[in-house]
Amino acid sequence: MLKPSVFKECLTNPSFSIYGGVSGLYDYGPPGTALTNNIVDIWRKHFVLKENMLEVDGTMLTPYEVLKTSGHVDRFSDWCTKDPKSGEIFRADHLVEEVLEARLKGDKEARGVKVQEEESEGQSKKKKKVKNVAAVKLDDAVVQEYEEILAKIDNYGGEELGLLMKKYDIRNPSTGGELLPPVAFNLMFSTSIGPSSNLPGFLRPETAQAHFVNFAKLLEFNQQSMPFASATVGKSFRNEISPRAGLLRVREFLMGEIEHFVDPEGGKKHPRFDEVRDVELELLNREVQLAGKTHVETTPIGKAVDSGLVDNETLGYFLARIQLFLLRIGVDKSKIRFRQHMANEMAHYAADCWDAELLTSYGWIECVGCADRSAYDLTVHMKKTGAPLLVREPRKEPLKIEEWQVDIDKKKFGPKFKKDGKTVEAAIEALTQDMREKLSLDLQNEGKIVIDVPGVGDGKVEVPKELIAIEKRTRIENTREYTPNVIEPSFGIGRIMYALCEHNYWTREGxxxxxxxxxxxxxxxxxxxxxxxxxxxxxxxxxxxxxxxxxxxxxxxxxxxxxxxxxxxxxxxxxxxxxxxxxxxxxxxxxxxxxxxxxxxxxxxxxxxxxxxxxxxxxxxxxxxxxxxxxxxxxxxxxxxxxx
Amino acid sequence: MLKPSVFKECLTNPSFSIYGGVSGLYDYGPPGTALTNNIVDIWRKHFVLKENMLEVDGTMLTPYEVLKTSGHVDRFSDWCTKDPKSGEIFRADHLVEEVLEARLKGDKEARGVKVQEEESEGQSKKKKKVKNVAAVKLDDAVVQEYEEILAKIDNYGGEELGLLMKKYDIRNPSTGGELLPPVAFNLMFSTSIGPSSNLPGFLRPETAQAHFVNFAKLLEFNQQSMPFASATVGKSFRNEISPRAGLLRVREFLMGEIEHFVDPEGGKKHPRFDEVRDVELELLNREVQLAGKTHVETTPIGKAVDSGLVDNETLGYFLARIQLFLLRIGVDKSKIRFRQHMANEMAHYAADCWDAELLTSYGWIECVGCADRSAYDLTVHMKKTGAPLLVREPRKEPLKIEEWQVDIDKKKFGPKFKKDGKTVEAAIEALTQDMREKLSLDLQNEGKIVIDVPGVGDGKVEVPKELIAIEKRTRIENTREYTPNVIEPSFGIGRIMYALCEHNYWTREGxxxxxxxxxxxxxxxxxxxxxxxxxxxxxxxxxxxxxxxxxxxxxxxxxxxxxxxxxxxxxxxxxxxxxxxxxxxxxxxxxxxxxxxxxxxxxxxxxxxxxxxxxxxxxxxxxxxxxxxxxxxxxxxxxxxxxx
Missing domain, CATH: 3.40.50.800 (Anticodon-binding domain)
Structure with a gap:
């Protein structure tokens, strides 16, 4: 544990303290700022310089539409529950966690079990809201239920949290008042841009979107060469419901974020994976957690990728590189583990995600996330804007595609279908290959085809063979188009700094x-x-x-x-x-x-x-x-x- | 001039362009980001490392009350004018400037004068709103009026701008529609902090406030030693009314800010002033501008301080150091000048201010401001919060103060004045030294004094000599207390980067x-x-x-x-x-x-x-x-x- 005098007064301190402070906001004093700058400097050397990443700097102000498309407007939220009498608002999952932990502690006291040092270290600081719980013995079955719930607490949605609150009678800890069912609270700070207040916007919740919306420019700057990574160091914002745990849950924070763009075909190989194959990581996988356990296995990353536990080489490469970075700045190796996200815990854009967690006096804390965002973001932005957020590359071998092609005689088509011409044409273009094959037989046998065109006539349209031909032909494709997948290592610099301080603090003997x-x-x-x-x-x-x-x-x-x-x-x-x-x-x-x-x-x-x-x-x-x-x-x- | 292809596509580009862009927001591409990082790195070496400044990092989210106290809620605004028909909003001073410049250009054309290359270089890019002005000859007197107005355009308030708009019939340039009188538009982005929306806040308009509210901690970290400086590199925000001129007027920007705290007594000397005394600067002073002129004088900073043109050594020291920094990163020496602010132009907190302006294709652009904020900020925050934002130092020689002191006999005072006791006492405590001297004679001669106490009786209160004594005594003061003054060099990193690019761009011969x-x-x-x-x-x-x-x-x-x-x-x-x-x-x-x-x-x-x-x-x-x-x-x- 750090002495509060050192850490609080010099490294960081609550912002605007002479005005009473604002929870979740911290200022960095001279040593805290210098430490942060040095960590960032080493981060740049370790990641950006090492792999010639393209460092970019986007704005924090982000218009509504971009974050609507990215899914943040609808899904970037936590569940909060309100006490209608007192007006207090709690983050639902934290409240359930704190209450159950307190009851378990009360149970241990009632059983006369001394609370283990290690456990209390990991939980001591969290309990702000729940104090002085009576020593009440619980049924053995209840204890087991509680422990299993706690092991997968990050996996519950709003409805499930509401059911847990009902089932276990979880109330406002200070007043005992009943709480309303959890509702989603969006974590973005909103503002409006310009003098006429008609352009709503948010402070970015992550730096990543700037990489995605600029993908075409970055690819061009990289001379169309794949794979490549972009990187950003900058502040992001989350309007936390009730910030706790000091520096570890703040409303404004410095991130280092990397977006590594990779071809989804060929198993997402990484050219430098051999350099890290033997790096050993402590891995806590999804299945272990869902079984209500927390034990880790020491595994060389090469083996973890080979066995499929870590999905692919690129994800594995970055997990190893993250560990090497943490060791380089002085993090204690015995206090690092990598925890896989459970399905419901992952951000809406993630296909897989591992967190590098560091052990602190607040317990295991997520300090680096490493997500496989698949093609999610580029796809949604491309669909919304029409911008070509994809890679086009010449095929080494031209691709021969055998396919059923449809020719329409446009001169006759217009006069026959008049105002419905376009609609019928679109319906024909949309026919699957299987349908085309079947219809080509109809055309041969019956001299016409009948297709479904909703909204035209009775929904069935007959097209005679004079207007249409369906033939099997070979098409040659020289260019391949694909949407890259994204592997995203995302660093919370403030949390890393805090853990680093704890890991490096000791007192002289005697x-x-x-x-x-x-x-x-x-x-x-x-x-x-x-x-x-x-x-x-x-x-x-x-x-x-x-x-x-x-x-x-x-x-x-x-x-x-x-x-x-x-x-x-x-x-x-x-x-x-x-x-x-x-x-x-x-x-x-x-x-x-x-x-x-x-x-x-x-x-x-x-x-x-x-x-x-x-x-x-x-x-x-x-x-x-x-x-x-x-x-x-x-x-x-x-x-x-x-x-x- | 830069080729647009290079600058626009690689260094920076409008943010969210695939969504149509947001005016005033720019993303930095890989070369722009690296260039910025390198400028910041040299800035840190040149200023922070050189003088052991205390680098700090405050939050951008700032609660309402802090910016209310600092004066930004009431006074950090520009004047905007609206066309009630079209709904368009213009920044009033820019509009007046653009219209008058356009008319002057039209006048020159009508007179058959070829527009000078240098002039058009400085004005060409600004004219977004005013286009194709007819070649109309103006009276010689009107030309002179226009030129004088333009030389002091930054000096006008809202009412004056409204009068100018009326007098010179300035209208919506695109529709000819009449405009409403200018109103103040606050330039801060507002948001609310926390889930219950009851804590209003802003994005900071400058990084400086974090230094001021933390002054007591910084002084303590510096072991009570004065003078010292703190520094911050970080983003700030201004909700510009109608951003123009590309990178030069943006809504989110990177600043480097230094707050140098100095004892206001003894002429604000700087210990290293001798190192820069001979540095020659191009100075454009206030009087020259108010006379409607723009010529500069080359002056060694030592001489400028000696003559009082630049107010003090510390201000002068930083002006010289700013120039040395600009030269170190590669700014063209012949395109630097220092312009003194006119009285109405200065920010509400400034006692004096000089801008380092760089010549670009947009004209002379403010890139660094160097303000003497006097004791303004520390005083208002101390008054509001009661926090001791001041320096206490032992006096080398104890100070002997001869003064008239008042003693009140509290035992008799209460019974006599009852509920008015406190009010009368406060009125006595507030008496000036001169009054006390006069009253001591009254007491001697008449055995009583009569003082004004508004709100008690008829406003006059008689105090007999049994209740009060007034005597001249000597008080010894061993500690001196003072509120430091602040000299603030403030760097717009994006603007400097832009000017640097222009200054360093050339094409191969032939x-x-x-x-x-x-x-x-x-x-x-x-x-x-x-x-x-x-x-x-x-x-x-x-x-x-x-x-x-x-x-x-x-x-x-x-x-x-x-x-x-x-x-x-x-x-x-x-x-x-x-x-x-x-x-x-x-x-x-x-x-x-x-x-x-x-x-x-x-x-x-x-x-x-x-x-x-x-x-x-x-x-x-x-x-x-x-x-x-x-x-x-x-x-x-x-x-x-x-x-x-």
């Missing part, structure tokens, strides 16, 4: 008050703390020289020339995760050497300015470790105490 | 079709183009080696292995501003050497992989120029043509 945030140097908000031994004026020019020099090599530093002891000043910055410290002491003034201190080991080396800067540069770029530097440069055994 | 965007390498969207001579399979492994190697050293590259000629492939990427190209030819296959080509000169050198990568790295980091590289490595004289 001193609970001395916390350390052991971020890897490339991720750390500030890289170097500059500490003059005292406020002695001899040290001042060295402070300036050091900060200017570090700034030149692009390394962020902070000076602490306060009156506090050296030890205290280092402690303060250990808590902010600053990996390196330079002390300026009286020897510095004499021989221009400085000590360089490592945050995690508190070991120090001593060297001249250039050597120190070289070491800092390679530590910050990740090309050297502290052990390498310690092996190269002479150790300094001075104490972390004041001396003058 | 070939209008071969455009080049000469971005400095650190700014360029993609750094290296990799060009295999042909699709020969021998080249393929080298393509992979080169892109992997470049990726390792953090350099973005793009492969063009299309069938087009080498020359054509280079041309295509010259237009996207890619500064370097590597050709893989048959010699590469034999001896592992490659040619490296410079975009601007089209000169080439030839060397082995490591040498090539080293040169690329130093060019991209800006530590070497092409001339340096050319001097080091052997020239390659091959032609930019295909050979096999």
């Amino acid at each position: 001193d609970e008050a001395r916390g350390v945030l052991s971020f890897p140097p490339p991720v750390a908000p500030t890289k170097v703390l500059i500490v003059p031994l005292s406020s002695h004026s001899d040290f001042k020019p060295f402070v300036r020289i050091l900060s200017d020099k570090l700034q030149e090599i692009g390394v962020s530093s902070r000076v602490d020339d306060s009156g506090a002891s050296i030890g205290k000043r280092y402690s303060r910055n250990d808590e902010l995760g600053t990996p390196l410290g330079i002390t300026i002491d009286f020897q510095s003034v004499q021989d221009n050497t400085f000590t360089l201190r490592d945050r995690d080991t508190t070991k120090q080396v001593r060297a001249g300015l250039d050597e120190i800067c070289k070491a800092i540069s390679s530590l910050v770029n990740g090309t050297e470790s502290w052990q390498d530097v310690q092996a190269r440069l002479p150790a300094f055994e001075g104490q972390e105490v004041d001396k003058e | 070939d209008e079709a071969r455009g080049v965007l000469s971005f400095p390498p650190p700014v360029a969207p993609t750094k290296v183009l990799i060009v295999p001579l042909s699709s020969h399979s021998d080249f393929k492994p080298f393509v992979r080696i080169l892109s992997d190697k470049l990726q390792e050293i953090g350099v973005s590259s793009r492969v063009d292995d299309s069938g087009a000629s080498i020359g054509k492939r280079y041309s295509r990427n010259d237009e996207l501003g890619t500064p370097l190209g590597i050709t893989i030819d048959f010699q590469s296959v034999q001896d592992n050497t490659f040619t490296l080509r410079d975009r601007d000169t089209t000169k080439q050198v030839r060397a082995g992989l490591d040498e090539i990568c080293k040169a690329i790295s130093s060019l991209v980091n800006g530590t070497e120029s092409w001339q340096d590289v050319q001097a080091r490595l052997p020239a390659f004289e091959g032609q930019e043509v295909d050979k096999e």
Whole structure:
């Protein structure tokens, strides 16, 4: 657990707190902002640069029609339930979850079972609304029912939640008041664009739509070459019903999103899959969850794809790459798992979805989603707008298609059917191959065909052979057209940052008050703390020289020339995760050497300015470790105490 | 001028164009996004890293009350005028400007004056609404009136604009219909936060408010040390009445904003002012504009501050640093000027303001604002919330204050005045020093005082000397409290990017079709183009080696292995501003050497992989120029043509 003082005051804090705050909105302070920027920077190197992804930046303001087509207007909602007396509104699934968890806890107390540390860690922070539940023993069968419901809580729709609420008598926890049946609440923030208020719009709920509506331009920019990926880093918005769990459920959040466009034929292979085949992931599959369980299996991604557990290579490639990214920024490997979505849990556009979940003091938290959106989005936008959101490629071998073709004698067709001509023609064009084959026989045998044309005459139309021919012919197709499928890894940067802080926080042995945030140097908000031994004026020019020099090599530093002891000043910055410290002491003034201190080991080396800067540069770029530097440069055994 | 094909299709394009687009919203394509990211990266190094600014990230969603206090709800608006018949809405100042400019142009035509190239360049793109104005000669006096109005067009309020519209008979340009008097239209997008719709909010119109409401936390993080600056890079929103001029007036835009907090006493000195004292700026001051003129004076910033033209060192320091930044990213020095705001033009919070304007084909465009917001924001938020948004510092010398103090005998005061006691007491506390001095004499001479207390009795209240004493005493103040002033440089990143593109675009001599965007390498969207001579399979492994190697050293590259000629492939990427190209030819296959080509000169050198990568790295980091590289490595004289 993080000490609240560090995390709350410096990394982030509730927005507009002097105005009483707004739930679900958080501001990032200087260390939080720097940490975020560094995570994004590494994200860009790991994904965008590595695979020459096309990074794009769409607007957050999105017109109604786009999100109507994408399905968000109708389906991007949570179920909420209202207490008609108090006016309070609850998110229905969260309420059911909290009430059942509380009752299970009460049951354990009644049975005299000590609640396991691990469990309470995962649940302790959630229980905002449900407090002080009486220790009431439940039937064994009821306990099992509750546990099974909780394991698939994300799988219930509104009606099912309503039935659960009735069956288990779930009420407003603070007043005991009855609740109305759940209704859908759309999670998008709405606004209107322009002065006349006639163009309704929303703040985007995801960055993805900009990729889809611009697909034709992106494909052109990529010189018609497939597969390729686009990427976006940007804010999205969800008007959460009742934000809880601090940073983990917020109304405005930074995402990194990748849309990888792939040919749906040929099994969605990925050219670099061999590079990750042996990466082992902890997988929690759909069937296990539906059986009311949560155990995971360690599986190499190659094996998971081969067995069909993970649907295809591209999806598998990204699951592995997501894990490699999380490890690169310093996430604890033992606190990562990949959980497959259950059918009803998936977003409306998804064909399959796995979440990378990270274990925090709030339990397992979804930090990265990796969905196979199939051809859903491109298809609906193309259908709505007529824009060619597809790939056309020359076939290596021209495709020969044997088919029944219909020829109409248009000169005779018009005079015969008059105003119904177009309708009859359209009905003929729409005939299936099977029907055409059958009708060609009719034409041969009876000299006419009879077809269904609703709305013309009595719905049956006779066409004589003078007006029509039906023949089997061979058509050559040189171009193939297809709508690409999309694999979408989607990163919640704020959640990742939060988990990263928890995973990297520890306290010095024997001193609970001395916390350390052991971020890897490339991720750390500030890289170097500059500490003059005292406020002695001899040290001042060295402070300036050091900060200017570090700034030149692009390394962020902070000076602490306060009156506090050296030890205290280092402690303060250990808590902010600053990996390196330079002390300026009286020897510095004499021989221009400085000590360089490592945050995690508190070991120090001593060297001249250039050597120190070289070491800092390679530590910050990740090309050297502290052990390498310690092996190269002479150790300094001075104490972390004041001396003058 | 940029070729539309390059700029429109790749850098940016209207958002949601397959849905018909939304005016004022633009998406950034891959080169536009990379260019923006690089500008932001350099901005961070130039400002944030250089001065250890505290970078913060606030939310865009902002509750009503915060923006009510800041003055934006009441005053962040433009004047719009409506045609009641057609329903069209115009921005009043733009309409007046466009109509008068069109009439002046018509006048020139009537006089047979050829319209100057420079003028038409500056005005050509604005005239969307006013077209085909007849060549009508105007009176000389009218011409002068029009020109004076245009020079101070930004200085008019709604009433004045209404009078101008009446006086000069300005109507709906497309229908000739009469227009209603201008009314204020608030430019913020509104929404509501939470499920019960009872918390109204806006999308932020600037990033600044998050700095102000968090001031106490920032000061604490900075260990109470002044001066300091905070900074934010993020999107803001303005619901423009009728967006025009493409990228230059948009509804959603990326800003870089700095809030430099400074002690208002002591002339707002800046510790690094000496570093920029000699930087020469082109200054267009307020008086020149109010006289209806636009000429600028080249002035070293030191001199401008000394003479009082620029109010103080901190403001001057940032004006110089803004220019240095613009030059660093490649803006044309001859197309920068700094224009001082006129009194009515300034935002409601500003005490003084200078804009860095860049010359584009749309004329001079405000790209950076540099405002002295004085203590406005911190004062209003502190007054509203009671939060201590101020600096407390120990005085070096305790301050001795001689003052008239009032003592009230509370035991007798209550019984005498009963329910009016508090009111009378407050009136006494509020007495000025001068009044207290006068009343102390009354007390001595008459044994009582008479003071005004509105609402108590007849408004006059008599207080006998038994209840009150007034004495001159000395008070010692050890702590000084003050509200810092704020200097705010505010960068419109999209506008800067647009101007940068125009300034860097040129065409090869003798070939209008071969455009080049000469971005400095650190700014360029993609750094290296990799060009295999042909699709020969021998080249393929080298393509992979080169892109992997470049990726390792953090350099973005793009492969063009299309069938087009080498020359054509280079041309295509010259237009996207890619500064370097590597050709893989048959010699590469034999001896592992490659040619490296410079975009601007089209000169080439030839060397082995490591040498090539080293040169690329130093060019991209800006530590070497092409001339340096050319001097080091052997020239390659091959032609930019295909050979096999």
